[in-house]
Each structure stands twice: as C-alpha cells, then as structure tokens.
Amino acid sequence: MIRRLRWWLIAIAVMCVLPLFVPLGFPVSVIRLLVMGSYLAIFAMSWDMMSGHTGYISFGHPFLIGLAGYVTAFLSHQEGFQPPHIVLPLAVTLPLGVAAAVGGGMLFFFPSMRVRGPYFALVSLAFMEILHRLIIAVRPEFTGGDRGLPNLPSVVMGAIPNYYLSLGLMFATAIGLWYVSRSNVGNVLKAIRMDEDVVEASGISTYRFKRFAFLLSAVTAGLGGVFYTHYLASINPRRAFSAILLLDIIISAVIGGMGTIVGPMFGGYFLTFILEYLRPYLFGQWRLLAYALVAIFMVIYKPKGFYGIAQDVASWFQTRKRRSAQYGY
Amino acid sequence: MATKLIEIKGLTKKFGGLVAVNDFSFHVEKGEALGLMGPNGSGKTTVFNLVMGDLKPDSGEIIFEGKDITNYPTYQRVKAGIARTYQVPRPFQELPVIEDIQMSTIPDSIMGSFRGRAMPLEKVAKIGEDVGLKEHLSMYPRELTMGDLRRVELAKALATNPKIVLLDEIFAGLTVAEIGELDTLLQQRRKKGLNFIVVSHDLKALAPLVDRVVVIHFGEFIAEGPFDKIVNDERVKAAYFG
Numbered sequence: 001m002i003r004r005l006r007w008w009l010i011a012i013a014v015m016c017v018l019p020l021f022v023p024l025g026f027p028v029s030v031i032r033l034l035v036m037g038s039y040l041a042i043f044a045m046s047w048d049m050m051s052g053h054t055g056y057i058s059f060g061h062p063f064l065i066g067l068a069g070y071v072t073a074f075l076s077h078q079e080g081f082q083p084p085h086i087v088l089p090l091a092v093t094l095p096l097g098v099a100a101a102v103g104g105g106m107l108f109f110f111p112s113m114r115v116r117g118p119y120f121a122l123v124s125l126a127f128m129e130i131l132h133r134l135i136i137a138v139r140p141e142f143t144g145g146d147r148g149l150p151n152l153p154s155v156v157m158g159a160i161p162n163y164y165l166s167l168g169l170m171f172a173t174a175i176g177l178w179y180v181s182r183s184n185v186g187n188v189l190k191a192i193r194m195d196e197d198v199v200e201a202s203g204i205s206t207y208r209f210k211r212f213a214f215l216l217s218a219v220t221a222g223l224g225g226v227f228y229t230h231y232l233a234s235i236n237p238r239r240a241f242s243a244i245l246l247l248d249i250i251i252s253a254v255i256g257g258m259g260t261i262v263g264p265m266f267g268g269y270f271l272t273f274i275l276e277y278l279r280p281y282l283f284g285q286w287r288l289l290a291y292a293l294v295a296i297f298m299v300i301y302k303p304k305g306f307y308g309i310a311q312d313v314a315s316w317f318q319t320r321k322r323r324s325a326q327y328g329y
Numbered sequence: 330m331a332t333k334l335i336e337i338k339g340l341t342k343k344f345g346g347l348v349a350v351n352d353f354s355f356h357v358e359k360g361e362a363l364g365l366m367g368p369n370g371s372g373k374t375t376v377f378n379l380v381m382g383d384l385k386p387d388s389g390e391i392i393f394e395g396k397d398i399t400n401y402p403t404y405q406r407v408k409a410g411i412a413r414t415y416q417v418p419r420p421f422q423e424l425p426v427i428e429d430i431q432m433s434t435i436p437d438s439i440m441g442s443f444r445g446r447a448m449p450l451e452k453v454a455k456i457g458e459d460v461g462l463k464e465h466l467s468m469y470p471r472e473l474t475m476g477d478l479r480r481v482e483l484a485k486a487l488a489t490n491p492k493i494v495l496l497d498e499i500f501a502g503l504t505v506a507e508i509g510e511l512d513t514l515l516q517q518r519r520k521k522g523l524n525f526i527v528v529s530h531d532l533k534a535l536a537p538l539v540d541r542v543v544v545i546h547f548g549e550f551i552a553e554g555p556f557d558k559i560v561n562d563e564r565v566k567a568a569y570f571g
Binding site: 183184187188190191194195197199200201202203204205206207208209212255294 | 383413422432437442445447
C-alpha cells in the first residue's frame with residue numbers, strides 16, 4: 001500500500017512544505033497561482049464526476065459554482081441585503097451556498113432523465129445563461145447587477161493560509177471522488193457513459209446512480225464555489241458565468257483524462273500554470289488559442305489525457321523491468 | 330393459472346403511422362422454451378423491446394409470474410427475472426469480458442456498491458467458462474469474434490440470475506460449429522429449469538431448442554404450435570414465401 005502510494009505521499013509532502021520556503025525567497029506569486037490551481041482542480045474534478053464519468057457533458061458547471069458563490073456573497077456582503085441590514089456570518093452562509101448548489105445540481109438531473117448527448121449539453125448551457133441574465137436583470141439592487149458584489153469577507157487572510165485552505169479542500173475532494181470512482185459505483189457510472197441502456201438491462205437503476213453522481217458533483221462544485229468566491233472577495237456575473245471559466249474547467253478535465261479524477265486534478269494545475277506563464281508571450285485571447293490547440297491535440301492523439309500518458313509510461317517501465325529480469329537486457 | 334411464467338396480452342405499438350405490433354398475445358409456460366418466428370421486419374425485436382421495457386406499449390399488458398409489469402422500468406423487470414441478449418451485441422467497449430459480465434451482478438444500491446457486493450470474479454469466471462469463454466475472459470470486445478460476442482451477451486444475461494432469457498437472433502452470423510455448441514449449452518440450461526424465448530432466422534438451430542413456436546407477421550399473430558406443424562402451416566409458408 002505505502003509503496004503504491006509513495007509518489008502521492010511525496011507530492012502531498014512537497015505541497016505542504018512549499019510555503020515554508022517563502023521566507024527564503026520562494027515567490028509568493030507561485031503560491032497564489034497554486035491557490036487558483038487548486039480551485040480549478042476542484043471544479044475540474046467536480047465536472048469529471050458528472051460528465052467525465054456518466055458521459056452527460058455539462059456546459060453549465062459555472063451555474064453550480066456561481067449559484068453557490070452568489071448565495072454566500074449575497075448573504076454575507078457588508079451592506080447586507082435590504083431591508084433590514086442583516087449580515088450573516090460565514091459559518092452560516094457557506095453551507096447555504098453549498099446547499100444552493102445541491103439544489104441546482106438536482107435541476108441538472110431532471111433534463112438528464114429525458115435528453116442525452118448534445119441536447120443535455122445545450123440544456124445545461126441554458127441553465128448557466130438563464131442565471132447569468134436573471135442576476136443582471138432581476139432586482140439589481142440586491143444582486144449588484146452587472147457590477148456584482150464587492151468587498152466580501154474573507155475566510156482566511158493572506159496567501160499562505162489561503163493556500164492551505166484550498167489545498168485541504170482540494171485533497172478532500174480528490175480523495176472522496178477518487179474513492180467513489182474506484183468503487184463499483186464508479187464502474188457503474190463509467191458503464192453508463194459507454195451504454196446506458198445495457199446498464200439498465202443489467203438490473204441497475206441508472207436513475208439512482210446518475211442522481212448520486214450529480215449530487216456529488218454539485219456538492220463539490222458548491223464547496224469550491226463558496227470558498228473561491230470568498231478568496232477572490234468579490235463576485236460579478238461576467239466572471240462567474242463566463243465561457244472562459246467553463247472552458248477552463250472542461251479543458252482541464254479533458255487534457256487530464258476524463259473519468260479518472262486524478263487526471264482532471266492535474267489538468268487544473270497544468271492549465272493554471274500554462275495560462276500564466278504564456279502571458280508574456282501571447283497577448284490577450286491568443287493564450288486561449290494555445291490551450292485550445294493542446295486540447296484538440298490531446299483529444300485526437302491521447303483521448304485519455306495525461307492520465308493515459310502516465311499509464312503508458314508506467315506500463316513501459318514495467319515491461320522493461322520484466323524483460324530485463326527475463327532475458328537480462 | 331399458476332403455470333404461466335409470462336403472459337403478453339393484446340400488445341400494440343405504433344411508430345407514427347406504422348403499426349409495428351398489433352394486438353399481439355402469447356404466453357410462456359413454466360419450464361417451456363418458446364420460439365418467436367417471423368420474416369424480417371415482422372416485429373420480433375419490437376416485441377422483445379416491449380417485454381424488456383425499452384419501449385412503452387400503446388396498449389396491452391405484460392404479466393410476469395402473475396404480476397402486471399407493464400409499467401415497470403427495465404431494471405425492475407431484470408431484477409424480477411427477465412433478461413435479454415441484443416441482436417447486435419452491445420458489450421462495454423472499455424471493459425475486459427470478465428468485468429463486463431460482472432457488471433450484471435453489481436447490486437442496485439449505492440451503499441451496496443460501495444461495499445463491493447458484486448459477484449466475486451471467480452464466480453463470474455465460472456459463468457464465462459460455462460458459455461465457452463474460458464480463453465477470452467481477459468480480452469476486450471474488439472478482440473473477439475461475433476460468435477464470442479454473442480457468448481458474452483448470453484453470459485451477461487445469465488449473470489443477472491434470470492428466470493427467463495430473451496434471445497434475439499443469437500445464432501446469426503455464427504459458424505455451424507458455433508451454433509452447435511451454443512445449442513448444446515442452451516439445452517443444458519433448459520434442463521436446469523431456465524426458460525427461453527428465442528428469435529431466430531435459423532430454423533434448423535431453432536428446431537431442437539423450442540417446445541412451441543409463435544409466428545408473427547406484420548406485427549400480427551398468425552400461428553402457433555409445435556415446430557414441425559408450424560413449418561408446414563399454409564399461413565406461415567405464405568408469410569415467408571409470399
């Protein structure tokens with residue numbers, strides 16, 4: 001067990017001690033990037049639970065994240081919702097935000113019982129757009145309208161505490177979802193992606209398993225959403241419901257390896273760093289072109305993503321080891 | 330009448346203006362193997378889809394062991410004891426054969442699946458070996474012949490522990506030797522008390538397997554009786570040869 005997990009243990013240990021090097025000159029900007037990476041990883045894993053596993057491709061994940069973010073922002077922002085001026089503590093608003101995401105996730109579930117494939121993707125995209133428009137148009141004095149809600153309280157202050165918070169959340173999400181993915185529940189979900197009718201014909205209620213996957217996905221999206229919102233300390237509709245965030249999430253999952261949890265987690269960090277380090281070389285939207293190309297390349301040549309590449313490398317080493325044991329070369 | 334395992338009463342299914350199955354009735358006695366015959370496009374697979382719940386009938390009833398299951402979803406019919414094979418095999422492409430068969434034994438509950446209460450692989454392997462898949466258990470569907478894919482279909486159906494299996498064109502595209510093996514296997518299973526409804530174009534393979542044949546043509550019942558009598562029936566000849 002320890003032997004099999006040793007690379008993970010080393011990675012976790014490195015991530016945990018990293019901030020200790022900040023006084024010695026390790027750049028804080030990298031720590032901040034890692035925080036963004038952790039949140040993107042959470043969103044990508046959450047997307048992977050719903051879409052990577054069951055094959056119901058969601059184009060509306062920012063709906064869940066934004067819904068959770070808006071609920072906690074609305075209830076906790078300093079001017080309070082009016083009248084009267086009530087500002088709820090974060091201990092109350094964070095769970096309410098997650099609960100809202102769970103409600104939203106169940107909204108996703110209903111169309112999934114009737115429509116599949118591209119139709120489901122379009123319905124989920126509609127969810128996101130509808131919420132986007134509603135927040136701008138309906139009672140902007142409450143929601144902040146187009147400007148959003150600024151000056152939200154922070155859960156913890158400073159780059160390093162936020163780093164540990166995001167890292168803890170990320171690991172909790174990763175371990176939980178990874179466990180589900182490896183269990184029979186995960187096997188059923190992946191089988192649903194391959195052929196839902198045949199799973200049903202095996203005597204398994206696909207309804208029950210899909211609902212569970214959507215629920216888990218919504219919980220993790222909500223958790224990520226509320227903490228991400230308070231980390232950024234503001235929320236506005238253009239950022240919360242942007243196609244860019246949606247693409248970041250999907251591409252992280254796709255280049256990492258759909259249906260593997262570990263892949264999307266890695267994809268989240270990879271994408272965050274590559275986008276940041278490409279910034280000096282590619283201006284504005286050209287950066288998006290770069291990662292779109294990476295994604296297209298991956299889908300064509302390595303549909304299983306980085307996870308698939310890692311598997312190939314591991315099996316190559318194993319074959320070599322076995323061969324050298326057998327034939328001595 | 331406790332001897333009827335499954336009874337189909339007045340089943341009707343329309344696709345737009347096309348009446349695929351029209352007021353079709355038949356039953357299977359306990360311990361019986363029934364052949365469902367009919368020319369191409371006569372509605373045999375539609376009947377299977379209706380019995381499995383893949384399609385909803387416009388009218389009619391399906392009674393299984395005395396219970397009306399017309400409105401059951403597919404998975405509940407499977408849990409009640411009905412299983413099917415598909416005319417075009419539908420294996421899970423990314424799973425090796427043994428895990429594909431195991432999928433049929435995963436319990437239908439989230440907590441049960443977490444505790445891993447699927448059938449252990451040794452027992453799954455036994456089911457695979459029984460249908461002649463011993464050498465193919467760790468292979469992927471893309472490596473298998475049509476004959477082996479049909480065996481996988483059968484193994485998956487048997488793994489759900491059914492009382493009756495609906496076999497859709499299970500002999501199509503097989504070699505004569507493969508048909509013989511499969512025939513023997515099905516007859517062994519019958520002796521152990523498993524019921525079948527068999528759809529097949531291959532009348533020679535069908536003959537030793539079934540006790541009774543029901544003939545369907547343009548979605549309508551036209552004849553029923555023992556195999557030898559049916560193949561000489563004028564209406565059946567007319568349906569097949571025009």
